[in-house]
Amino acid sequence: MAEHKLSKDMVCYMHNYTELSLMSQTFFIHFGIKRKRRIMNTNYNRISEAADTVIEKLQAAPEKVAGVKIPADIPHGDMPGDKIEIGDSHTAKAKTIFPKLVEELKKVMGSNKYGRAVVAVCGGSGVGKSEIASCLSYLLEQAGIGSYTMSGDNYPHRIPMYNDAERLHTFRESGIRAMVDAGVMFPENMEVLKKWQIAEDDANKAHAETDTWFKYYLEGGSKGLNDYLGTPKETDFEEVDQIMKAFKDGADKLFLKRMGRDEASLWYDEVDMSSKQVLIVEWTHGNSDYMSQVDIPVLLNSTPQETLEHRRSRNRDGKLDSPFTMMVLELEQQKLVDQAHKAKIIITKAGELISYDEFKKLMGI
Numbered sequence: 001m002a003e004h005k006l007s008k009d010m011v012c013y014m015h016n017y018t019e020l021s022l023m024s025q026t027f028f029i030h031f032g033i034k035r036k037r038r039i040m041n042t043n044y045n046r047i048s049e050a051a052d053t054v055i056e057k058l059q060a061a062p063e064k065v066a067g068v069k070i071p072a073d074i075p076h077g078d079m080p081g082d083k084i085e086i087g088d089s090h091t092a093k094a095k096t097i098f099p100k101l102v103e104e105l106k107k108v109m110g111s112n113k114y115g116r117a118v119v120a121v122c123g124g125s126g127v128g129k130s131e132i133a134s135c136l137s138y139l140l141e142q143a144g145i146g147s148y149t150m151s152g153d154n155y156p157h158r159i160p161m162y163n164d165a166e167r168l169h170t171f172r173e174s175g176i177r178a179m180v181d182a183g184v185m186f187p188e189n190m191e192v193l194k195k196w197q198i199a200e201d202d203a204n205k206a207h208a209e210t211d212t213w214f215k216y217y218l219e220g221g222s223k224g225l226n227d228y229l230g231t232p233k234e235t236d237f238e239e240v241d242q243i244m245k246a247f248k249d250g251a252d253k254l255f256l257k258r259m260g261r262d263e264a265s266l267w268y269d270e271v272d273m274s275s276k277q278v279l280i281v282e283w284t285h286g287n288s289d290y291m292s293q294v295d296i297p298v299l300l301n302s303t304p305q306e307t308l309e310h311r312r313s314r315n316r317d318g319k320l321d322s323p324f325t326m327m328v329l330e331l332e333q334q335k336l337v338d339q340a341h342k343a344k345i346i347i348t349k350a351g352e353l354i355s356y357d358e359f360k361k362l363m364g365i
Helices: 006-031 051-066 089-108 129-142 160-182 187-198 203-208 214-226 237-248 304-314 323-342 355-363
Strands: 116-123 148-149 253-259 265-272 277-283 296-300 345-347
Touching: 051 089, 051 129, 089 116, 089 129, 089 296, 089 345, 116 129, 116 237, 116 323, 129 148, 160 187, 160 214, 160 323, 187 253, 203 214, 214 323, 237 253, 237 277, 296 323, 304 323, 323 355, 345 355
Parallel strands: 116 277, 116 296, 148 277, 296 345
Antiparallel strands: 253 265
């Protein structure tokens, strides 16, 4: 997850934008007016039925790609500006997953008259979702099975820097409301809290050891943030679900969203899906309960300690992430754990396929 330093003007703009948005929602609710929202990808032509042909290719797929070497410059997800670096660990995991994925695809594609299926590659920060999803798509293509890799990170309601600001605002607003409810909203407490906020240290659990009132801020903020992260408040799950539904319904072309990191980097591409049988969605929230159209969730698991070590190694100076970033990662990790029972395939950081029962033991559940 990228962190962004926001100017005072930008923060002010975001707060005003949020207030106006809430006022607008209140107006429509008060007067009982329903705003019509256009649902994308509901009108399309369909490809020819092809289930039997695809199953034949799946039967031969493992043997056909057994000796295939995956190059580093293969096509990858469709997130603008996204850079991936495919290493030996990514290719090794993809080849470990592939035979199991083929078996799962046979079950799904055989019952879809267009011979199509949706795979979601999910996991926490730094587990290699983009890289491994790209490798799986490449192996499918080498087996003669068309595959497209789609990034779920294109579908938040806000571009990254605005979403980061909204996450922080949600945490802080929920925290101070909890302080009010607990009866600890005093000027002297707010003076201390404001200093921590300016220093970007107001999610630091250690403060509760010296300032007992802080636990109410931390607990309330964490709950509010958890109710935002990976929910329809943050992300347009409805649009993603409709994309997957249309794909499985034989859509020959789909309009897919592109979201970069600035206000001018937002558009739709019409993507030709006529030769694609598998749609692979790589995304932290790919196994979310807010979607109904994923056929095969693949969980790339890592323990909290493995995630921490990975993020520490990525920082050249060895520094840890901010307390707020760590809170976001912990909350996302818990959501992944809660959803893991639905995963058809689970692979560890070390590249071992495990069952859900083994996953629970590994995670100490």
